[in-house]
Amino acid sequence: MVRLLAHDPRQNQILAALPARDYARLVGELERVTLVPGVLLHAPGAPFEFAYFPTTAIVALILANDSGASAELAMTGKDGLVGIPLVLGGVSTRFAMTVQSGGEAWRLPAEVIARERDRGGTLQRLSLCYAQALMTQMAHSIVCNRHHLVDRQLCRWLLSSLDLLPGNQLDVTQEVIAHMLGVRREAVTEAAGKLQAEGLIRYRRGHITVNDRAGLEARTCECYRAVRTECDRLFEAQAASKCSSINCTLDTPRNSLIPRR
């Protein structure tokens, strides 16, 4: 019973939100994997063989174009799943998925995702909802990239990461952060230096401790809060309408009206 807690698929929000019935059908097919930091989980253009449901790991979605320019699009942790193209039916994307923060995840074979999609069950519904959450993240990144200063963006990145991790620490070099934000490493050094001088964080060779989360939240650009609020809304709206909307199965009531806000 102790070990159940240790590595429970239901530490992932989506798996946790599944009705017992659906979960029971899937649990036997879930496979646990350990994600090592820095590893390329999925190469751009390759078809997905698995969808990953992180519990303690964080996976970064990155787009790099032909001339080497790149940026992080979004990050997925215990709040979602990696492999949205499977859910949307596009099979693959040009996005790369790399492990930003090492940890555990559970995965399902592509065929299972396809099966559940055709079945139109709760997993599909929740996954589509997360697809919209991803779009929200990406949308704010566009605005943020365009208008906000690097140190603000760094705050946002730190907070977003922290939300997906247990403690108040993250293990990541400035080099990596720079790569994610799409800026020079020196720019991160400078920004992190300011935050450190203000006593918000402490930086030690690939190891960040957040001392003052509230302070960070005060210093971040509004994008952080905006994304957070909207994603919470999306997820709660879904959780609320548990047994309506999509159902091709026989066993659920059919009175689906669209919930107005």
Add this chain to the structure above:
Amino acid sequence: MVRLLAHDPRQNQILAALPARDYARLVGELERVTLVPGVLLHAPGAPFEFAYFPTTAIVALILANDSGASAELAMTGKDGLVGIPLVLGGVSTRFAMTVQSGGEAWRLPAEVIARERDRGGTLQRLSLCYAQALMTQMAHSIVCNRHHLVDRQLCRWLLSSLDLLPGNQLDVTQEVIAHMLGVRREAVTEAAGKLQAEGLIRYRRGHITVNDRAGLEARTCECYRAVRTECDRLFEAQAASKCSSINCTLDTPRNSLIPRR
């Protein structure tokens, strides 16, 4: 059969790709609307009452945050539909939708979209595919915003718009373009000035004529081509697998292993 050409819903790619059977079911519920340039088609946060399928109009998806910073996320024309949250089940978004280029569109009530979604038919499948196309557009906007010069981005914007329009003209002021790109109006003036000096376009008070499309394509950043290619791939993959679920094609390009940093 003559009138089909004048205002045919099937000028929209998604409606056109529907099997006769599905289309027949929907055609009676399609309502034609004229979209006036500059109009706010959908306010941020409001629930969608309709999904729009443009034929000659272009709709811009825009995100504006609380402090007024904003940027265009993507544009939708005859290639897609406006109202993806209906398809994903999120009901609403914080994105604003404004008419970037006036023209015609057909719309379906939200209830119909919900019905088709629950039915899990072709409309839903194509719409999800377009959702992924949108994500692709947005992803490239992130990288593009971060790394590319304004005049390149302008080329991309012009080309993308042109792809959704019949001729080689667009009616839009520099002010509007600036708003879309999230830059100063003067920056657009400068960039457009360069393009005009190079003989690629001609600008006349809210009227742009593209004289040398190939020249523009040579001058744009790679994002244009990348988005185009990927979206074509997505749509064709869908059209190909008309009546099956996912089929992971084996001929996916495998040539690129690990992206260089």
Add this chain to the structure above:
DNA sequence: CGGCTTATGTGCCCTGACGTACAGACCGCG
């Protein structure tokens, strides 16, 4: 401890874009 690798800190110049201010040009309308 000493030497090596990797991570972080600093400085300098350069450029693209911003903020602001204003001048000119175009077009519709009375």
Add this chain to the structure above:
DNA sequence: CGCGGTCTGTACGTCAGGGCACATAAGCCG
């Protein structure tokens, strides 16, 4: 045909961030 609002062009100074070069420091390992 001239007026007035709108759209476009130009010209400053300012500054965040890029490119580059290199100095320091922290951990690793023998």
